[in-house]
Amino acid sequence: MNKILIDTNIYSCALKGDPEVVQVLRQVVHIGISVVSIGELLSGFRGGNKELENRKELGIFLDSPRVTLYSIDEYTAEYYCAIINQLKKLGTPIPTNDIWIAASAFQHGLQLYTLDKHFCNVEGLLLRRK
Numbered sequence: 866m867n868k869i870l871i872d873t874n875i876y877s878c879a880l881k882g883d884p885e886v887v888q889v890l891r892q893v894v895h896i897g898i899s900v901v902s903i904g905e906l907l908s909g910f911r912g913g914n915k916e917l918e919n920r921k922e923l924g925i926f927l928d929s930p931r932v933t934l935y936s937i938d939e940y941t942a943e944y945y946c947a948i949i950n951q952l953k954k955l956g957t958p959i960p961t962n963d964i965w966i967a968a969s970a971f972q973h974g975l976q977l978y979t980l981d982k983h984f985c986n987v988e989g990l991l992l993r994r995k
Contacts, residue, residue: 897970
């Protein structure tokens, strides 16, 4: 698939120069990222000692014509609702932020690129795992 939504951990791996992640990101046509991931990243930046540098790097990434920032709206909330109820029925909860990220992937028809195994519990989610 040439269109992906990256999880927060994939951005972090790319920033650290992980060769496998960098190669995948170079090959895809479209890279999406959820505003939820941006919140997680900014929170991490604030807790670190390179906040300004990391924010600048993120800004450069977001300015790329291949990158789209996806916000949350009422349609995302509908997907969120479906995912959370499916996970409750299975008894396989995952972190709330990850449910929002998965909902964005569903809403925009994107494959989710992640390191997290728990996304496998979300039925029908297209995954690309490192």
